[in-house]
Amino acid sequence: MSILERFSLGGKRALVTGASRGLGRAMAEGLAEAGADIVCASSQAGGADETAHAVRARGREAWTAHADLADRAAITKLIETVERDVGHIDILVNNGGSIARHAAVTYPESEWDRVLRTNLDSVWFLSQHFGRAMVQRRSGKIINVASLLSFSGGITVPAYTASKHAVAGLTKALANEWGKDNVQVNAIAPGYFVTDNTERLRADEKRTAEISARIPAARWGEPADLAGAVVFLASAASNYVNGHVLVVDGGWMAR
Numbered sequence: 001m002s003i004l005e006r007f008s009l010g011g012k013r014a015l016v017t018g019a020s021r022g023l024g025r026a027m028a029e030g031l032a033e034a035g036a037d038i039v040c041a042s043s044q045a046g047g048a049d050e051t052a053h054a055v056r057a058r059g060r061e062a063w064t065a066h067a068d069l070a071d072r073a074a075i076t077k078l079i080e081t082v083e084r085d086v087g088h089i090d091i092l093v094n095n096g097g098s099i100a101r102h103a104a105v106t107y108p109e110s111e112w113d114r115v116l117r118t119n120l121d122s123v124w125f126l127s128q129h130f131g132r133a134m135v136q137r138r139s140g141k142i143i144n145v146a147s148l149l150s151f152s153g154g155i156t157v158p159a160y161t162a163s164k165h166a167v168a169g170l171t172k173a174l175a176n177e178w179g180k181d182n183v184q185v186n187a188i189a190p191g192y193f194v195t196d197n198t199e200r201l202r203a204d205e206k207r208t209a210e211i212s213a214r215i216p217a218a219r220w221g222e223p224a225d226l227a228g229a230v231v232f233l234a235s236a237a238s239n240y241v242n243g244h245v246l247v248v249d250g251g252w253m254a255r
Contacts, residue, residue, distance in 0.1 A: 006237040010035035014234065015082060015089045015130070017069065017122070018096030020047040022195040023145070023223050027093055029054050030227025031234060037061040039086055041078065041096065043068055069096045069122035070114050079129050088137070091234045092130045094123040094167075095145045099160045099197050112159045119163035120170070127174060127185070135181040143233045144171050146189040146245050148252060168245050175243030184242045186233045191249025193221040217250030 014031050018024035020042035028038050032055040040048035040055065040062060048064045055062035063086055067078035082089065098118040100111040127142055134140025147164040154161045168187060175185040192198060192211050198220075202208050212220065229248050232238050247253050 001236070003237070007231060007235045008035050009091070009231065009235055012036045012090040012234070013039070013086060013088065014091035014093060015039040015041060015086075015126075016093040016095055017041045017126070018043075018145075019051045020044075021051075022197070023190060023193060023226055024093075024095040025051045025054070026223030026226055027095060027230040029058070030224075030231050031091065031093075032058045032060040032062075033227070034231045034235065035060070036091060036234070039063045039065055039082055039089070041065045041067065043096070070098070070117040072117075072121070072125065075122055075125050079126070088133060089130045090134075090139070091141045091143070092126060093143045093145070093230065093234075094126060096122065097145065097163075097197075099157060101156045101200065103156055104158050107158055115159035116163050119160065120166045123167055124170060127170070131174065131178060131183060131185075134183045135178055138182045140183040141234045141238075142174065142183070142185040143230060144185070144187040146171070146187040148189060148191055148247070148249060150187075150189055150245060151253070171245065172243040179242045182239075184233070184238060186238070186241060186243065187245045188226060188229050188233065189245050189247045189249070190226060191215070191221055191247070191252045193223060193225070195223065214255050215250045215252050216255060219250065221248065221250055 014036045016028040019028045019040040037060050038055045040051040042048040045066045052062035052064050065081050067074040146168045149161045150164040150168040171187040
């Protein structure tokens, strides 16, 4: 198999959560361009319709599904829907997530629960379910979305930071168990990207200037900048990469 053939995802089916916009949509489209058929999942019914249309425009098959990832019953229903309508999943991209900004001393308990359930619990339950079948088939790829806050503490985002540290740890724990079964579990840690999640941060001119000054690429990332990373980790080109957190940050961590 040539090196370019190893990057092909022809014949594979991927489930991407948080696929309605931003990073999730860009990764879904990137996987489709590499040949995969895509289940585009979002938090609301119809939320990923545009992404599914973009996948079909690339000549691939697409399905939509929805679930509030903070709701375990909804996750179970999502799994049932995917298995009924699509069948097995070769590639799982756990991208769906949430953030809430409050000072630690006043951080609402409800927000803590929502963010941890969305960002961590859903990753665990989806990985456990689809990973079980991957282990049985001795083939599969799981790609979690971590963060630069998997390595540092951030400001006014304690729940998000806790969840993303945990996602990095869970990635390694699953890689340790499933590597022998030819299932690779890795994560992508995006840097500062132009997305809905960073809108409030980008509105803070002082903080935006501080962040921008540290990025060697001299710009914030665009969602399309993640496409190459997710295709690599989803393909046979990364078969000997396991338990790794791949930072895609324009050089932020190097400075």
